[in-house]
Amino acid sequence: MMSSEELHKRRGAAVARGVGSVINSYVDHASGGTVTDVEGREWIDFAAGIAVTNVGNSAPRVVEAVRAQVERFTHTCFMVAPYESYVAVCERLNALTPGGFEKRSALFNSGAEAVENAVKIARHATGRPAVVVFDHAYHGRTNLTMALTAKNMPYKHRFGPFAGEVYRVPMSYPLRDGGLSGAEAAARAVETVEKQVGAENVAALLIEPIQGEGGFVVPAPGFLPALREWATAADVVFIADEIQTGFCRTGDWFACDHERVEPDLVALAKGIAGGLPLAAVTGRAELMDAVHAGGLGGTYGGNPIACAAALASIETMHELDLVAAARRIESVLVPRLRAIAERSGGRVAEVRGRGAMLAVELVQPGTVTPDPVGTAAVSAACHSAGLLTLTCGTYGNVLRFLPPLVISDDELERGLDILAAAFD
Numbered sequence: 292m293m294s295s296e297e298l299h300k301r302r303g304a305a306v307a308r309g310v311g312s313v314i315n316s317y318v319d320h321a322s323g324g325t326v327t328d329v330e331g332r333e334w335i336d337f338a339a340g341i342a343v344t345n346v347g348n349s350a351p352r353v354v355e356a357v358r359a360q361v362e363r364f365t366h367t368c369f370m371v372a373p374y375e376s377y378v379a380v381c382e383r384l385n386a387l388t389p390g391g392f393e394k395r396s397a398l399f400n401s402g403a404e405a406v407e408n409a410v411k412i413a414r415h416a417t418g419r420p421a422v423v424v425f426d427h428a429y430h431g432r433t434n435l436t437m438a439l440t441a442k443n444m445p446y447k448h449r450f451g452p453f454a455g456e457v458y459r460v461p462m463s464y465p466l467r468d469g470g471l472s473g474a475e476a477a478a479r480a481v482e483t484v485e486k487q488v489g490a491e492n493v494a495a496l497l498i499e500p501i502q503g504e505g506g507f508v509v510p511a512p513g514f515l516p517a518l519r520e521w522a523t524a525a526d527v528v529f530i531a532d533e534i535q536t537g538f539c540r541t542g543d544w545f546a547c548d549h550e551r552v553e554p555d556l557v558a559l560a561k562g563i564a565g566g567l568p569l570a571a572v573t574g575r576a577e578l579m580d581a582v583h584a585g586g587l588g589g590t591y592g593g594n595p596i597a598c599a600a601a602l603a604s605i606e607t608m609h610e611l612d613l614v615a616a617a618r619r620i621e622s623v624l625v626p627r628l629r630a631i632a633e634r635s636g637g638r639v640a641e642v643r644g645r646g647a648m649l650a651v652e653l654v655q656p657g658t659v660t661p662d663p664v665g666t667a668a669v670s671a672a673c674h675s676a677g678l679l680t681l682t683c684g685t686y687g688n689v690l691r692f693l694p695p696l697v698i699s700d701d702e703l704e705r706g707l708d709i710l711a712a713a714f715d
């Protein structure tokens with residue numbers, strides 16, 4: 292087999308430079324809690340393919356379901372010749388997502404595509420143009436979702452002009468907003484909308500209930516419920532982007548469940564199908580069904596292999612109680628992250644997150660000035676010592692931890708040992 296070094300050379304001559312990778316080693320195989328490269332080097336997996344392999348890599352039920360489906364048929368296009376598994380996935384999503392009301396779903400390929408479609412549906416149903424998004428938001432890399440995403444580098448730089456009618460308002464970011472309460476931060480966001488956009492022009496308010504790429508920002512309690520309340524009163528569609536937070540990741544099925552917030556529409560992807568590309572919009576039947584027949588779709592949306600994988604993944608989440616697993620991961624990680632923070636000489640400003648979506652934010656000691664250089668250094672030390680971690684944040688100073696939910700306690704502890712050593 293070719294070495295990682297040789298593969299990297301080949302890559303340089305074949306793959307566009309714009310597509311990056313966190314490590315330069317090439318994967319041979321991966322399991323519930325580790326990734327192994329072609330040289331046989333193993334990494335403890337605190338990335339899960341960016342919150343995708345919640346059920347682990349090659350989870351047994353997923354492998355079995357995919358194999359069976361591949362043999363029956365690979366693709367007919369649901370818009371040409373429909374099949375049961377697409378319907379079954381929609382039934383599961385309608386039942387699992389927050390809100391006891393009548394729902395419908397539609398399936399797509401990527402998170403960005405789900406977000407775009409949620410916006411299309413909200414605009415169509417309301418007849419209004421504007422979309423309200425938040426500081427630090429990440430919603431994807433397509434033209435509309437770049438406009439919805441906050442951060443210029445690397446996502447938007449020289450890729451404009453961007454889609455119009457997108458308005459950005461302040462987020463609740465307890466470490467950096469002077470400790471506004473959830474209600475105060477929501478009032479600030481709402482005032483910005485009412486003064487700068489006008490509620491009657493707003494189709495949708497789009498928010499990650501815990502921000503992902505933007506820095507694992509957990510809004511102050513009450514922020515999401517207050518926005519939900521305002522959206523209801525203003526007839527604005529409340530869209531939750533649960534692409535990174537969904538499918539047991541935060542110790543609930545969805546992050547909105549934590550404060551019992553019921554979005555009108557939810558954008559889903561990542562953890563939905565154990566690593567196969569699938570995404571969805573699920574929401575209120577009257578909004579979803581407002582769109583004319585033929586108005587939503589795409590060649591691959593709800594591909595039968597991806598649907599089989601989704602059904603198997605969801606079954607695995609129930610069977611292994613991955614909601615409880617995410618809470619167990621939190622209970623193992625948080626005390627050790629706090630210990631690391633205490634020993635860091637003021638370099639860790641905050642340990643935050645929920646369930647198996649946890650992070651530390653690094654700063655210059657004794658300040659809240661971001662430390663992206665230190666963050667990159669700790670991250671690099673983790674990578675060379677066998678722990679796969681990711682960074683995030685508007686300021687690039689957040690180390691985030693997203694293990695597969697089936698990771699063992701032993702693997703978690705080994706990963707934490709590497710992290711602690713990297714900090715030292």
Ligand code: PLZ
Nearest residue numbers: 341401402403429430431503532534535
């Ligand atoms: N919404 C909340 O987290 C994807 C992006 C990585 P796609 N996050 C990882 C990168 O650098 O491209 C994401 C997300 C939230 C939307 C998306 C977009 O999902 O499946 O990558 O399109």
